[in-house]
Every structure is written in structure tokens, then in C-alpha cells.
Amino acid sequence: MTYNSPLSDGRAADLAAALAATDPQTVLDIGCGWGELLLQLLAAAPAATGIGVDTDPRTLARGRANADDRELTSRVAFLEGQAAELASGPADVVLCIGSSQAFGSNADALRALYPLVRPGGRLLFGDGIWERPPSAELIEALGGKDGTTDLAGLIDHAISAGFRPLAIGSATRAEWEQFESGYLADWEEWLVRNDGHPEAAAVRGTADAHRDRWLRGYRDVLGFSYLILGRPA
Ligand SMILES: C[S@@+](CC[C@H](N)C(=O)[O-])C[C@H]1O[C@@H](n2cnc3c(N)ncnc32)[C@H](O)[C@@H]1O
CATH class of the missing domain: 1.10.287 (Helix Hairpins)
Incomplete structure (x- = not known):
């Protein structure tokens, strides 16, 4: 797998280009895994340096090896530890893709991420939503109630945390x-x-x-x- 979320190469390229267009100097990736999008963003934004934080040493090792292959080692650090303890900002761009659980619910995550983003900066937030109302059995099978909402509800949480939604997308069936x-x-x-x-x-x-x-x-x-x-x- 190239990405650890339902993300096509095309969407990844578009997201990296949109974030690179803001000319970031600093990028912070929360729950980065092997940090594929972080590396793509650093490649697209030559002035930027990046930090990825994750608790899983195996995925971090893969990220470091990929950075080495792409000659990005001098501009990125992959740190092992809890995001809530290690992540420090503010950064020009913060990525949090599939990693909101590091802070609790998605609403908790959006509140915790806000101070990590520089005023005027960007947060790329990738997270689960309900496309259709889930059955009680499905909620149970996915680990119980966790505050997941529909897309409109997630945008409400983002606005309540202080953000404005600049681009709204969701994964396709493909x-x-x-x-x-x-x-x-x-x-x-x-x-x-x-x-x-x-x-x-x-x-x-x-x-x-x-x-x-x-x-x-x-x-x-x-x-x-x-x-x-x-x-x-
Ligand atoms: C679904 S994966 C997404 C990885 C990456 N963002 C991506 O899109 O490829 C979620 C990641 O969050 C990390 N994670 C979970 N809880 C964490 C925490 N408290 N602090 C840091 N990382 C955490 C996991 O180890 C995992 O790599």
C-alpha cells in the first residue's frame, strides 16, 4: 500500500500541490505512519522542513528509508512517540490523516490541532465519516461509539474548533x-x-x-x- 488511507495518487498529488502553493516552511505530520504524503509535500515545497510523529517504529523506519531514497533526509525527521506529547507547533501546514484517535474523538482532535497550526496556516484533516447512517451492529463491530459524524457534522466540528473549510473532499468507492x-x-x-x-x-x-x-x-x-x-x- 502506498498510503494508509483510501487515497488515490491523483488526490494525493492535488492535496500536496494545494498545500505546497501556500509556500510552507514547516510541516508537521501527526500519526504520520510512513509519511508518504509528508514526503510528497516536501518534494513539492523545496523550502519546507517536516516532522512526522508516530508511535509505530516499523512505519517510521519505512518513512526514513523512503526519505533517504528521495534525498529528503536532511529536511525531515521521523519521531517516535505519542502525538499529544511530542507534537509541537505552530507549523505552517499540519497533516492529520486517519490519526485523530491520537487525541480522542475527531472533535477532540480538531480542538487539539488548532494551536499546532500557525495563524494563516493549513490543516489537512483526513478522517472517517458516515456516508449513510450506520446500524447499531456496525458501530459495535467498529469498536463502539466514537463521535464519528456525517461530513456536515465534521465540518461543524472544524468550524467550532476555529477553522474555516477551504476544500472539502471525500474518498470515492474506487x-x-x-x-x-x-x-x-x-x-x-x-x-x-x-x-x-x-x-x-x-x-x-x-x-x-x-x-x-x-x-x-x-x-x-x-x-x-x-x-x-x-x-x-
Ligand atoms: C491509519 S494510520 C495513518 C497513517 C498516515 N497518516 C497515513 O495516512 O498513511 C494511523 C496512524 O496513527 C498512529 N497513531 C495512533 N495513535 C497515535 C498516537 N497517540 N500518537 C502518534 N501516532 C499515533 C498509528 O501508529 C498509525 O501509524
Whole structure:
């Protein structure tokens, strides 16, 4: 998987270009994972330096290796730790994609992110939304009530936190299908090669259960928004 969210190359390029056009000097990526969009933004904004923060050392190692491959090592640092403790601002651009849980609910995250964005700066906020009202079973299967809203409700939270919505987008079905297929691909490729392996039944069960949760559960109900939010100067 190139991105750890339902994000196409085209949307990623558009988002990086829109943020680079603000001529950022500093970029902060909260829950960066391997920081693919952070690296694309740094490539598009040659004056910028970036910091990515994540708790997962394996994804951070992948980010550092990718930075090295693209000769961006001198302009980016991948830090291991809790976002709420390590992230310090304000930065010209803050990215928080699929990582709002680092602060609690999405409303909690938007409030916590506001002071990390320089006045006049931008927040790219990528987060789950309901495209259709979820069933009680689906909410339970996804881990219980967590404050997820529809897109309009998420914009309300952003405005309440002090931001203005500059660009509003949400993942397409094709982006979800690419993301979910990518998520399943390692298991499925392994199963095709290792049908008689003693662990095949367990791997098959894991992959089948995940695919079922998606296709019979949250497909077309759970969405994912990409908001470019501006902090008024
Ligand atoms: C869905 S992934 C998204 C990664 C990345 N933003 C991307 O779009 O590819 C969520 C990331 O948040 C990180 N994360 C979760 N809780 C965190 C916390 N409290 N502090 C820092 N990172 C956290 C996870 O380790 C994971 O890499």
C-alpha cells in the first residue's frame, strides 16, 4: 500500500500541490505512519522542513528509508512517540490523516490541532465519516461509539474548533476498493502461494473475516473525508 488511507495518487498529488502553493516552511505530520504524503509535500515545497510523529517504529523506519531514497533526509525527521506529547507547533501546514484517535474523538482532535497550526496556516484533516447512517451492529463491530459524524457534522466540528473549510473532499468507492484490496493483498498473495501450509487456515480465516466486515459491513456506509482547513490569521 502506498498510503494508509483510501487515497488515490491523483488526490494525493492535488492535496500536496494545494498545500505546497501556500509556500510552507514547516510541516508537521501527526500519526504520520510512513509519511508518504509528508514526503510528497516536501518534494513539492523545496523550502519546507517536516516532522512526522508516530508511535509505530516499523512505519517510521519505512518513512526514513523512503526519505533517504528521495534525498529528503536532511529536511525531515521521523519521531517516535505519542502525538499529544511530542507534537509541537505552530507549523505552517499540519497533516492529520486517519490519526485523530491520537487525541480522542475527531472533535477532540480538531480542538487539539488548532494551536499546532500557525495563524494563516493549513490543516489537512483526513478522517472517517458516515456516508449513510450506520446500524447499531456496525458501530459495535467498529469498536463502539466514537463521535464519528456525517461530513456536515465534521465540518461543524472544524468550524467550532476555529477553522474555516477551504476544500472539502471525500474518498470515492474506487479509492476504498484500492485501499481494502491493498490491505488484504499480503494475505491473499501468500494464500495463493501457500495453499497447503499449516497456517493457511488461520490466515484464510483472518482475511475472510476482514473482507466480510468490509463488504457486508461498512462498505458505502463508512466514508473518509479530506478537508483542507484554514486557521484564520
Ligand atoms: C491509519 S494510520 C495513518 C497513517 C498516515 N497518516 C497515513 O495516512 O498513511 C494511523 C496512524 O496513527 C498512529 N497513531 C495512533 N495513535 C497515535 C498516537 N497517540 N500518537 C502518534 N501516532 C499515533 C498509528 O501508529 C498509525 O501509524
